[in-house]
Amino acid sequence: MLSRCHGDERLTAYALWLAEDHSAILRRMASWCTCLTDANILRFLALEREISMHFVVGLCTLLLAVVTGHTAVASPEGKRVTLLGTANTNPYIGAWTSTFTKFATQAGMKVTNLSSNYDAAVQSQQVDDAIAQKFDLIAVVYVNDQAIIPALTRAKAAGIPVVLIVAPLKKEHEELFTSYIGTDHAELGRLAAEGMVKGLQAEGKTKAQVVAVTGVAQQLNVQTRMAAFKEVLAKHPGVELVASEDGKWNTAMTEKITGELLVRFSGRGGIDSCDYCATA
Numbered sequence: 001m002l003s004r005c006h007g008d009e010r011l012t013a014y015a016l017w018l019a020e021d022h023s024a025i026l027r028r029m030a031s032w033c034t035c036l037t038d039a040n041i042l043r044f045l046a047l048e049r050e051i052s053m054h055f056v057v058g059l060c061t062l063l064l065a066v067v068t069g070h071t072a073v074a075s076p077e078g079k080r081v082t083l084l085g086t087a088n089t090n091p092y093i094g095a096w097t098s099t100f101t102k103f104a105t106q107a108g109m110k111v112t113n114l115s116s117n118y119d120a121a122v123q124s125q126q127v128d129d130a131i132a133q134k135f136d137l138i139a140v141v142y143v144n145d146q147a148i149i150p151a152l153t154r155a156k157a158a159g160i161p162v163v164l165i166v167a168p169l170k171k172e173h174e175e176l177f178t179s180y181i182g183t184d185h186a187e188l189g190r191l192a193a194e195g196m197v198k199g200l201q202a203e204g205k206t207k208a209q210v211v212a213v214t215g216v217a218q219q220l221n222v223q224t225r226m227a228a229f230k231e232v233l234a235k236h237p238g239v240e241l242v243a244s245e246d247g248k249w250n251t252a253m254t255e256k257i258t259g260e261l262l263v264r265f266s267g268r269g270g271i272d273s274c275d276y277c278a279t280a
Contacts, residue, residue, distance in 0.1 A: 077108035082130040084123055084140040088115050090249050093141060096165070100139070118216060118248070120147035127151035131158045139163045145170065145220040152176040167221035185221045189228030197236050207238035211261050213254045217246040 081104055088094040101111045112135075116123035120143040130138050131154055138155055140162065142148040149169075153176060155162050161178040168180040200208050212229065215222045226244065233239050243261055247254035 079109045079136045080133075081109050081111050081137045081139060082126070082133075082135045083111055083113045084126050084130075084138065084142075085113065085115050086141050086143055086249070087117050088113075091251070092249075093166075096141075116143055118143050120144040124148065124151040127155055131155055131160060135160060137161050137163065139165055141166045142169075143216075144218060149173060149176070167219060170220070183221075185224040186228040189225035190232055192225075193229045193232035197232065197239055200239065206236075207240075209240055209242045209265060211243040211245070211258075211265075212241060213245050213247040213257050213261075215247065215249040 083097055083100060083104075085093050085097050088097055097113050101113055104111045114126050116126060123140070123143050124147060127138060127140070127148070128151060138160055140148070142164065145167070152162055152173075156176050162176065164177045164180040164182070166182045167185070168182060169177065196210065200206075210233070212226065214226060217223070230241060233241055242265065245257045245261065247257055
């Protein structure tokens with residue numbers, strides 16, 4: 001897990017505390033990608049939710065520092081936080097936002113949770129509404145890394161701190177947010193590919209056809225994962241990524257796409273392995 005903060009030593013200390021090593025969990029998850037039984041998919045999703053709970057606890061701790069002015073005596077009581085997500089119908093995001101709301105409410109904050117249903121224009125308007133209503137903090141799982149920039153620029157100008165969740169922005173935009181808490185997506189991509197290759201090798205396969213069913217392809221975190229995934233596969237010429245489809249973080253769509261891929265490649269040697277970025 002990654003946690004980055006800007007401009008305050010106390011926040012940096014919190015970030016170091018939050019950035020405990022989850023590599024063992026990530027490696028277990030990656031190893032399951034090579035054996036996609038129903039049980040392994042359920043275990044994968046359960047661990048994803050477990051990690052998301054760590055994110056929630058960490059973010060609430062950071063919020064206590066941010067919205068209270070970073071002092072031990074200040075209280076978060078009554079502070080107004082808007083939590084802007086993508087879609088609460090997604091099991092990962094739904095679990096994340098509900099647990100965040102629970103923790104923040106217990107701390108005395110007033111949380112307004114809004115979903116954009118993956119509509120970047122709607123999300124930008126939600127940020128503008130939060131600015132107009134003078135919220136104390138904006139926490140956001142953004143839809144599109146480029147579309148969100150103007151809205152975050154306006155939030156910064158209004159003096160409202162922003163915490164990014166799940167997906168970071170590129171380094172040149174770090175001044176627009178106070179903190180990012182989420183996964184190292186490049187590491188996830190590498191681990192998934194390495195686990196897949198090791199699983200294939202364990203079966204004696206040096207040549208294989210691989211497919212990937214991703215989350216929303218336009219999102220930076222998905223692109224980062226896939227770039228790292230392909231980088232590892234490039235070191236194993238016999239393992240070929242023959243298809244990459246956009247599952248839009250939708251489990252039902254992912255299952256449908258996977259079935260179609262199995263049919264498409266049934267007459268071309270079949271599929272040896274599949275990476276499900278879309279369910280994470």
